Amino acid sequence: MTQPGAQNRENASKSCDAFRDGPDVGTVPRVWVLTGFRAGDKAQMLALAEALGWPFTVKQFAYRSFELVTNILLGPNLAGLKRDKSDHLTPPWPDLVISAGRRNEPIARWIKARSGGRTRLVHLGRPWAEPRHFDLVITTPQYHVPPRDNVLSITAPLHQVTAARLEVAAERWRNSVASLPQPRIAVLVGGSSPPYVFDRDMASRLGRAASAMARQAGGSLLVSTSPRTGPAATQALHAGIDVPCHFYAWQADPETNPYLGFLALADAFIVTGDSMSMVAEACATAKPVYLFDMGKGWSRMRSEPPARPELIPLADRLRPRRVLHWLIAHCLPRRVRRDIRLILRGLVANRQAAWLEEESGGDRQSQPLRPSASTDLPRAVARVRALFATPAGD
Incomplete structure (x- = not known):
């Protein structure tokens, strides 16, 4: 497994390059990407983060064997994490969290709670929690996610092929x-x-x-x-x-x-x-x-x-x-x-x-x-950017 923080360092230069092409310093959101358990999830999250053009930090986690139980029963929590083998989650809290996969849903929701509701949550794929717990769900037809104002259905998973x-x-x-x-x-x-x-x-x-x-x-x-x-x-x-x-x-x-x-x-x-x-x-x-x-x-x-x-x-x-x-x-x-x-x-x-x-x-x-x-990635980027057109919680 990659050591905690290694991926963060790897993305430092990438983030700087994205920053130069992004909005003014004072308006650029702070982004955390909660690394996925599956390679396909990771690729989707990185594709979206890169396309947004904002600096981002990748958070790497190790999970406990019983995380399924705690994640389903406890709501926003970190009980399923091996804290000593995972990246730290401390303030300043991000403006945007990008997540995918069941294991990272309670972590993303925990971060939003700690930020006082200010952090926007974007989840890729199928949410196991109700979609209302996220600011935006970007999903594909295979998951049967019902239509909602905060659900964007795309034709196929996002990817990093450019x-x-x-x-x-x-x-x-x-x-x-x-x-x-x-x-x-x-x-x-x-x-x-x-x-x-x-x-x-x-x-x-x-x-x-x-x-x-x-x-x-x-x-x-x-x-x-x-x-x-x-x-x-x-x-x-x-x-x-x-x-x-x-x-x-x-x-x-x-x-x-x-x-x-x-x-x-x-x-x-x-x-x-x-x-x-x-x-x-x-x-x-x-x-x-x-x-x-x-x-x-x-x-x-x-x-x-x-x-x-x-x-x-x-x-x-x-x-x-x-x-x-x-x-x-x-x-x-x-x-x-x-x-x-x-x-x-x-x-x-x-x-x-x-x-x-x-x-x-x-x-x-x-x-x-x-x-x-495909127009999937531009559509996803536009919907994420639109989240910052109104104050969090509106």
């Missing part, structure tokens, strides 16, 4: 893929995420389908796995590829990771449908994006029926994990459920992405797409 970052990444990784034939198709691979299971069979299927698409185009593959892919699925994916490729099996060292370079240098993308972050980042390049459907039966990602009936053996239907996933998806209260298909189907309906056709050898990847730059 033209400047892509340009730098392209220069760094260009020579690594120069020998591969074009077009180069990047395959961005997530992993198991209930109710979706990315096992050896599914990984092999993806390898074959991606190879067919590249072979028909006379091109190659740029493959990047992730921490959730797992070694067995990674091996099966690699074995299923029979065209020229640059294959990156995820490692903990970010310096070896060509993911951003693949985003910059690929001509098209195949993305597993489990990762909303990777889907959003691929769409941000304004290049063709094809989604790999990881569902079967009731969990099928695409809305249209399959070309031929899906035969799911009874033993598979009754597997404890599959039954549990069905119960979670259908029996929990709507406000705590998640349905990523709502995002994927929206992108397909707007022709920003298309489904990867596996059975046709790639010859149906011809439907016209209209990739375009």
Whole structure:
């Protein structure tokens, strides 16, 4: 884990640069970013903080094993924190707190209480507490957050992919893929995420389908796995590829990771449908994006029926994990459920992405797409800035 305060120091120069481009010194809000437990949450919060152009400090936390209980039952509190391993929370209190994830909700609310209600709270994703406890909730359709004046619904998660970052990444990784034939198709691979299971069979299927698409185009593959892919699925994916490729099996060292370079240098993308972050980042390049459907039966990602009936053996239907996933998806209260298909189907309906056709050898990847730059981040920035047009508490 990064030592407490290390990320703060890392952002010092970044904050200064943002400050120079921001409003006058006397009017610039003080911003704290409460680092997320998940990488996708972190990326969203940093994307928003950077786009605001105000100086910001990242607060890093370590959590207790029982934080779920204290966070749900106690409201604004710090009981779920390991205080000695977390960044300090002391005055002067920030004007704005950006948070995401269940673990940081009570911390953000605790800060607002200590500030006398002056601190504005912006939460990304699904709030477990009632949305009324936040000044602004920026969410996506998968979370079923009901419409309110303080809720902004965007099409996909925010991200840090910018033209400047892509340009730098392209220069760094260009020579690594120069020998591969074009077009180069990047395959961005997530992993198991209930109710979706990315096992050896599914990984092999993806390898074959991606190879067919590249072979028909006379091109190659740029493959990047992730921490959730797992070694067995990674091996099966690699074995299923029979065209020229640059294959990156995820490692903990970010310096070896060509993911951003693949985003910059690929001509098209195949993305597993489990990762909303990777889907959003691929769409941000304004290049063709094809989604790999990881569902079967009731969990099928695409809305249209399959070309031929899906035969799911009874033993598979009754597997404890599959039954549990069905119960979670259908029996929990709507406000705590998640349905990523709502995002994927929206992108397909707007022709920003298309489904990867596996059975046709790639010859149906011809439907016209209209990739375009997302307006989600500018909308989010405008709504956050609007919070400071009126006094806190109004």
